[in-house]
Amino acid sequence: xxxxxxxxxxxxxxxxxxxxxxxxxxxxxxxxxxxxxxxxxxxxxxxxxxxxxxxxxxxxxxxxxxxxxxxxxxxxxxxxxxxxxxxxxxxxxxxxxxxxxxxxxxxxxxxxxxxxxxxxxxxxxxxxxxxxxxxxxxxxxxxxxxxxxxxxxxxxxxxxxxxxxxxxxxxxxxxxxxxxxxxxxxxxxxxxxxxxxxxxxxxxxxxxxxxxxxxxxxxxxxxxxxxxxxxxxxxxxxxxxxxxxxxxxxxxxxxxxxxxxxxxxxxxxxxxxxxxxxxxxxxxxxxxxxxxxxxxxxxxxxxxxxxxxxxxxxxxxxxxxxxxxxxxxxxxxxxxxxxxxxxxxxxxxxxxxxxxxxxxxxxxxxxxxxxxxxxxxxxxxxxxxxxxxxxxxxxxxxxxxxxxxxxxxxxxxxxxxxxxxxxxxxxxxxxxxxxxxxxxxxxxxxxxxxxxxxxxxxxxxxxxxxxxxxxxxxxxxxxxxxxxxxxxxxxxxxxxxxxxxxxxxxxxxxxxxxxxxxxxxxxxxxxxxxxxxxxxxxxxxxxxxxxxxxxxxxxxxxxxxxxxxxxxxxxxxxxxxx
Amino acid sequence: xxxxxxxxxxxxxxxxxxxxxxxxxxxxxxxxxxxxxxxxxxxxxxxxxxxxxxxxxxxxxxxxxxxxxxxxxxxxxxxxxxxxxxxxxxxxxxxxxxxxxxxxxxxxxxxxxxxxxxxxxxxxxxxxxxxxxxxxxxxxxxxxxxxxxxxxxxxxxxxxxxxxxxxxxxxxxxxxxxxxxxxxxxxx
Numbered sequence: 001x002x003x004x005x006x007x008x009x010x011x012x013x014x015x016x017x018x019x020x021x022x023x024x025x026x027x028x029x030x031x032x033x034x035x036x037x038x039x040x041x042x043x044x045x046x047x048x049x050x051x052x053x054x055x056x057x058x059x060x061x062x063x064x065x066x067x068x069x070x071x072x073x074x075x076x077x078x079x080x081x082x083x084x085x086x087x088x089x090x091x092x093x094x095x096x097x098x099x100x101x102x103x104x105x106x107x108x109x110x111x112x113x114x115x116x117x118x119x120x121x122x123x124x125x126x127x128x129x130x131x132x133x134x135x136x137x138x139x140x141x142x143x144x145x146x147x148x149x150x151x152x153x154x155x156x157x158x159x160x161x162x163x164x165x166x167x168x169x170x171x172x173x174x175x176x177x178x179x180x181x182x183x184x185x186x187x188x189x190x191x192x193x194x195x196x197x198x199x200x201x202x203x204x205x206x207x208x209x210x211x212x213x214x215x216x217x218x219x220x221x222x223x224x225x226x227x228x229x230x231x232x233x234x235x236x237x238x239x240x241x242x243x244x245x246x247x248x249x250x251x252x253x254x255x256x257x258x259x260x261x262x263x264x265x266x267x268x269x270x271x272x273x274x275x276x277x278x279x280x281x282x283x284x285x286x287x288x289x290x291x292x293x294x295x296x297x298x299x300x301x302x303x304x305x306x307x308x309x310x311x312x313x314x315x316x317x318x319x320x321x322x323x324x325x326x327x328x329x330x331x332x333x334x335x336x337x338x339x340x341x342x343x344x345x346x347x348x349x350x351x352x353x354x355x356x357x358x359x360x361x362x363x364x365x366x367x368x369x370x371x372x373x374x375x376x377x378x379x380x381x382x383x384x385x386x387x388x389x390x391x392x393x394x395x396x397x398x399x400x401x402x403x404x405x406x407x408x409x410x411x412x413x414x415x416x417x418x419x420x421x422x423x424x425x426x427x428x429x430x431x432x433x434x435x436x437x438x439x440x441x442x443x444x445x446x447x448x449x450x451x452x453x454x455x456x457x458x459x460x461x462x463x464x465x466x467x468x469x470x471x472x473x474x475x476x477x478x479x480x481x482x483x484x485x486x487x488x489x490x491x492x493x494x495x496x497x498x499x500x501x502x503x504x505x506x507x508x509x510x511x512x513x514x515x516x517x518x519x520x521x522x523x524x525x526x527x528x529x530x531x532x533x534x535x536x537x538x539x540x541x542x543x544x545x546x547x548x549x550x551x552x553x554x555x556x557x558x559x560x561x562x563x564x565x566x567x568x569x570x571x572x573x574x575x576x577x578x
Numbered sequence: 579x580x581x582x583x584x585x586x587x588x589x590x591x592x593x594x595x596x597x598x599x600x601x602x603x604x605x606x607x608x609x610x611x612x613x614x615x616x617x618x619x620x621x622x623x624x625x626x627x628x629x630x631x632x633x634x635x636x637x638x639x640x641x642x643x644x645x646x647x648x649x650x651x652x653x654x655x656x657x658x659x660x661x662x663x664x665x666x667x668x669x670x671x672x673x674x675x676x677x678x679x680x681x682x683x684x685x686x687x688x689x690x691x692x693x694x695x696x697x698x699x700x701x702x703x704x705x706x707x708x709x710x711x712x713x714x715x716x717x718x719x720x721x722x723x724x725x726x727x728x729x730x731x732x733x734x735x736x737x738x739x740x741x742x743x744x745x746x747x748x749x750x751x752x753x754x755x756x757x758x759x760x761x762x763x764x765x766x
Binding site: 003004006007010048051052053054067068070071072074075076079095122124125133134137138141142170174177182185186189190193194196197198199200201202204205207208209210211213215216217218219221223224227239240241244245246247250251252253255256308309311312315316317318319320321322323324325326327328329330331332335336351352353354356357358359360466467468469471474491492493574577 | 579582583584585586587588589590592593594596597598599601602604605606608609612613615616617618619626627628629630631632633634635636637638641645651652653654655656657658659660661662663664665666668669672673676688689690691692693694696697698699700701702703704705706707708710711741742744745746747748749750754757758761
């Protein structure tokens with residue numbers, strides 16, 4: 001078998017093998033069990049809570065949880081805005097990068113706050129080292145921990161008892177950081193540095209090439225950044241080219257490492273749920289549904305990429321490496337195709353090849369990954385999105401077989417279903433409404449005035465596209481899909497650093513982050529208050545393949561009904577027009 | 579909301595100091611043991627220092643060429659072309675690269691040119707080319723340097739980077755190292 005195929009299979013299997021023990025560990029962290037990390041970290045956490053005047057033992061109901069979550073997120077947003085708009089005079093700016101404009105700073109701050117990392121700027125020129133470390137990398141840690149804490153609240157609420165008390169938000173949040181993210185990040189960052197990723201505070205280096213050209217090489221504290229960027233499914237690159245950059249991702253080993261750690265926590269959260277709720281079979285059913293969905297997307301993508309571009313084949317060129325436009329030789333088409341789907345089904349959004357230059361079928365599969373957004377999904381929030389689909393499936397399944405819809409011993413009633421439906425429909429609504437508006441502007445080549453100026457100083461809306469026709473439409477669809485899925489990858493040809501794209505994308509990001517967190521937590525909080533009914537012969541069994549199939553069907557039906565028309569205008573039309 | 583504001587603010591300050599400050603220092607400390615102290619891998623030849631992982635622009639016929647770059651090999655502003663596979667402007671660019679290659683490498687069969695040599699990389703800084711991408715340039719270099727093609731071919735084969743642990747990922751050739759070695763044998 002060829003070494004590229006072995007490479008991608010090993011990445012997937014290694015992730016699974018690491019995720020099972022990590023899931024056990026995570027379950028113990030959230031149950032407050034004794035752990036081998038206690039000796040070092042207990043005193044540290046105690047100190048942090050004392051300094052912050054927080055009692056980690058204070059139990060909160062779901063509304064108090066959400067108040068705490070939203071308040072601390074607001075503080076982070078203000079801090080990031082301050083750093084981004086003042087970086088030119090703040091310390092650690094050896095390359096003398098300018099402060100970001102208010103609209104760009106708004107987009108950047110929001111997108112890192114919500115775990116999206118859209119990046120309408122390029123790291124080399126758009127952010128100082130101070131911003132990268134103290135604002136962006138900080139948000140990568142805390143936004144990941146926010147998602148994990150939200151998942152922990154839902155786990156707690158689904159236990160077989162009746163209660164309002166669902167643990168303490170700050171406790172879940174801080175432990176996600178100290179116990180899970182930090183130790184893994186240190187190891188991963190160190191491994192990167194030993195493989196050639198820079199970790200220095202020195203600025204741009206100037207060297208003379210073999211042919212005598214002057215070269216400027218950006219460096220920076222990259223290794224620490226790359227670790228949390230992937231472990232927290234953030235995806236924001238230190239450099240503009242993200243993980244395609246030969247310093248950010250120097251070789252096949254670092255590529256495997258980045259691939260593994262970005263799917264690691266999304267896998268592990270599912271297993272953590274199984275252990276926390278003592279429902280291991282249920283965890284495997286969920287993981288199975290996610291994996292089937294993942295494989296349905298990844299296999300056709302690999303096939304499209306390794307076959308290469310038919311237009312280039314037509315010129316008489318051989319494509320032993322597949323479609324190499326926008327890809328790097330050290331990874332090859334197999335690993336880049338795998339990455340493109342992994343990064344879109346989970347909400348990382350980092351890239352090791354430029355998605356804009358992938359084949360139309362691959363582009364469609366990436367879009368589908370983000371449209372469903374819960375074939376694994378991002379750290380914590382992927383599980384929350386999946387939970388919404390489970391609620392819908394429980395309700396539909398219950399109606400189909402004529403039983404009361406129940407999930408883990410709690411009745412699912414109208415109120416919960418309303419919340420679930422609002423959350424499920426919000427995603428397609430945001431994507432389609434905003435894509436429709438931007439397409440309308442493009443089609444009429446509207447004069448955008450202050451909202452948009454292209455490189456030539458013109459204000460015509462069509463100037464923001466880098467590709468004509470169907471692919472141009474896909475660029476806009478991809479941008480809003482990526483925002484609404486809190487993904488952060490892009491068809492980067494789109495000229496998105498201008499008030500129109502910065503602001504509209506920022507609005508989509510805010511809605512699509514916080515409502516899909518509040519919704520599932522609210523449902524779980526409501527369920528937790530209900531009377532626990534032990535399982536009987538009348539219960540719809542959820543830890544079965546049949547139920548898994550039902551969840552899968554619900555996802556496919558919702559995604560197909562909502563998104564097929566848009567996909568037909570973009571990647572599908574492009575595929576048939578070659 | 580009011581009740582949570584002070585704890586949120588204090589916890590934020592503590593977390594910034596620890597997860598941005600202390601974490602960065604820990605990693606930086608470990609990295610001082612890494613090759614070149616975490617300033618990127620470099621190679622030195624003839625008293626000059628180059629970044630091993632950053633592609634250089636090679637246009638002279640006597641050197642192996644790197645992959646095309648959408649950002650003109652600007653290592654302070656990386657990026658790809660972001661052109662879609664059916665974009666006619668893009669396909670015209672590719673055709674132009676093929677024509678240029680044929681002018682400099684007369685007699686090459688088009689089907690021997692691998693796609694990595696005529697497509698722009700994702701970062702614009704890809705330091706590698708495929709093995710076929712090096713082999714197809716051998717006869718040009720041998721002619722310009724007036725050395726046997728067999729010698730150049732052997733040099734290429736010595737510079738193939740095998741897959742990771744011999745098992746994972748593609749084979750590749752670092753263009754910079756190959757060109758340094760090429761200069762070394764012809765000046766001997």
